[in-house]
Amino acid sequence: MLSEIFVEPFVDMVSAPDFLMQVLWEGLVSGILYALIALGFVLIYRSSRIFNFAQGIMVVFAALTLVGLHEAGVPAWVSVALTLGVMFVLAFVVERVVLRPLVGQPDIILFMATIGITLFLIGFGEIIFGGENKVMITEQLGIPTDSVVFEPFGGLLILEQKDIAAAAIAALLVIGLLLFLNKTRMGRAIRALGDDPQAAMSVGISLQTIWVLVWFIAGIIALVTGIAWGARAGVSFALEVIAYKALPVLMLGGLESISGAIVGGLMIGMLEKLFEIYWGQPLLGGNTETWFAFMLALVVLLFRPQGLFGERIIERV
């Protein structure tokens, strides 16, 4: 028994390195998507202390809008532009109708409000786009669907081109976002508002403008996530469930940290895949991916309550 847990999995890994690489790659790709969703959470949390429960449904809503528009005969790239427009309108309406009247309320009220947004978007999405599954317009967007084959160590490693594309787009998005937050005036305004809302307003930063902007950026992230995930698994409301995977990512990475969200996402993606293949399937009958991330987060929280990268909370009395 001990050998099955502590020895054999590692022997398997070393004896078939090409398979190990395949497993890690698969894990990395899901990890990228977890990280993207977590990024949406972090952005909104940092600028407004709101835990945005609706990030998952925004992914679904963005993907459905994109596919729906294309089905209605709009060319693919025009659909992308229009979907971005829809996400902007959504951000604007959320700020006007939901957030603005609740300014100054306790965080938990705003959190509840985002659950309200989630339920609204589920219902609204089903009325407009129907409840059935849809296929992401991968090829129409020019995303390659072949696969690339490598032969490391004389073995076989197959990488889907759309996964590579997803990884590349996600990397660009993250780099762009980091540059935006750290190098531009707008980015400074967003960070300032998260640090000290009162001081931010006193230098002329408008709460309302920034909120619309961060929700719009979260919408852009949602669209990218929706395209990438939709290309692998189709577009349906079940996609929303993957958003819950972002929760353990946030617990690991901390709610405040962008790099935490990325590293946490990739880590969880890869670790859960490794665990599933080398421990879960032989020992536990498989399907461990549904709970592994949460267990991992729980263990980490026992030792580091602020997460792996979260800012240490020091209360001055």
Add this chain to the structure above:
Amino acid sequence: MNVHVQEDLSQHTSRADDGIAKGADLLKVENISLSFGGVKAITDISFDIKKGEIRAIIGPNGAGKTSMLNVINGFYFPQQGTITFRGEERRRARASETARDGIARTFQNIALFKGMSTLDNIMTGRITLQKRNLLWHALWKGPAEREEIEHREAVERIIDFLEIEHIRKTPVGRLPYGLQKRVELGRALAAEPALLLLDEPMAGMNLEEKADMSRFILDVNQQYGTTIALIEHDMGVVMDLSDRVVVLDYGKKIGDGTPDEVRNNPDVIDAYLGVPH
């Protein structure tokens, strides 16, 4: 091209020159009353701030001084009374809007962006001086970059002025209290305000830091002609710095005048020495 940029810059820096003559009313508050539920914070207070002066607001704890500043910069909306800034009466202007109109401030309990460097903190002070609106900048960075450089230069001048070159890149959360106060002043100055509100700029400082801060306040007032309203508890400092003093007690105005007049006002003496009401 360069000439054009120069013009833009002079346009920025001219915000304090608004055609109001030195010594004329810059801000006027009339019959302001503010209450929270049943608690009256301010009752029927009127006073003015004249362009170019240093105006002190003093009074015992709980007198309504900070509430008054919060009314002036738009954090609170008074239930009664009017505020006239630069000859225009203002109705329910939010803090981000008054900042745009040229009112900058510091806070009693330092409100800096703790995760950012000194430089970035002071840069945020210039947000209102940018010509294009925030969303526009988010969408197209090109022209924004040129402006960024101009603003960076202005911020470096402020850093030199406040003698904080050595902490330019330090996250402000790590700085000692006295320096944080200085960075906060820098952020307010970066906005090139027409009216600068300072809420206890010297609270918790030692003698040497107080002397430095006094010097900065006087220099700002004299070199840039910035009008300053400040709340301060150190009477020595108040009497030395300010041109005129308004005294509040229990939310009411009990004195107004030059430091000498106020010092000899029997009501003020009573308020500070605690005579039974």
